[in-house]
């Protein structure tokens with residue numbers, strides 16, 4: 001949603017129970033140009049392509065795909081950061097490298113920036129003391145984007161409430 005709002009792309013939101021399309025194991029799902037996609041990184045890549053928020057260069061595109069998949073692993077690992085703080089340290093060091101090398105760019109966010117932003121949305125407040133340097137600069141820029149502000153305004157949760 002943030003990426004589409006940032007791109008000025010119109011979209012509709014539906015609840016998972018309304019879904020009657022091709023096989024997809026679990027929400028979130030997105031219908032992009034007539035094709036239904038599940039799995040967050042795949043959704044981000046497909047929506048990024050549709051909204052022209054994908055690097056044109058093949059090598060940069062491959063790296064961007066890596067970052068979207070990194071973001072999914074980071075979020076999954078974050079569930080265990082209380083028991084494994086060294087994993088948090090390793091992930092934040094990795095993101096600092098991505099920001100320092102310009103791979104994550106808050107000035108011109110692409111689908112992989114939005115993928116990583118979902119992680120920071122989820123854990124950024126709780127782990128604010130670990131967000132420093134170039135990562136902090138990137139995160140602050142992302143929070144100032146049209147896409148982030150529009151998503152905040154909509155008040156739609158990033159994940160459905162647990163039952």
Ligand SMILES: N[C@@H](CCC(=O)N[C@@H](CS)C(=O)NCC(=O)O)C(=O)O
Nearest residue numbers: 026027028038039040041072159160
């Ligand atoms: N790897 C999937 C995870 C999907 C997932 O865990 N979805 C949750 C909601 S956030 C769900 O509703 N799961 C229901 C289920 O697994 O049956 C993704 O990245 O989208």
